[in-house]
Amino acid sequence: MSESTNPVARIETSMGDIVLELDAVNAPITVANFIDYANAGFYEGTIFHRVIDGFMIQGGGLTADMRDKDNKKAPIKNEADNGLKNSLGTVAMARTGVVDSATSQFFINVGDNTFLNHTAPTPQGFGYAVFGKVTDGIATVDAIRQVKTGNKGMHQDVPAESVSILKVTIES
Numbered sequence: 001m002s003e004s005t006n007p008v009a010r011i012e013t014s015m016g017d018i019v020l021e022l023d024a025v026n027a028p029i030t031v032a033n034f035i036d037y038a039n040a041g042f043y044e045g046t047i048f049h050r051v052i053d054g055f056m057i058q059g060g061g062l063t064a065d066m067r068d069k070d071n072k073k074a075p076i077k078n079e080a081d082n083g084l085k086n087s088l089g090t091v092a093m094a095r096t097g098v099v100d101s102a103t104s105q106f107f108i109n110v111g112d113n114t115f116l117n118h119t120a121p122t123p124q125g126f127g128y129a130v131f132g133k134v135t136d137g138i139a140t141v142d143a144i145r146q147v148k149t150g151n152k153g154m155h156q157d158v159p160a161e162s163v164s165i166l167k168v169t170i171e172s
Helices: 028-039 138-145
Strands: 008-013 016-022 046-052 056-059 090-093 106-109 130-136 149-152 155-159 164-170
Touching (some): 016 138, 028 130, 028 164, 130 138
Antiparallel strands (some): 008 164, 046 056, 046 155, 046 164, 090 106
């Protein structure tokens, strides 16, 4: 059993549960943001809307009809320079091309994505902030990464059948 005092989050999905250990030491702003969204029930009714096998599964912001979920908080500071790497089984914040634009969306790396790591304090090199890792439920992650995908409106790599996020609970 781990001696960690890091918070633990359980993501209940339509395909099974995923348990994350959140790294509050190296990514305190990002972890607090994720916990705030979870505790507010924001993730209920969202989906994994972007799935690319060998790369990542992304969710936490869109509903099954591919609409942005309302009531997002202000974007947070990007903590990608925290030393954590986008490796298999880690969870990171999704963002736009703007460095400090992450809100609710997150992704789980299903491969070692070194090109997403922080390399420089520039818009091109800043990277994507890792804030935790999968500690249980990797079989669920594997099942999600293998779903059939296609286009839905202007969105690509969308699961043909929705993969719902039923609830995110902070367990400790």
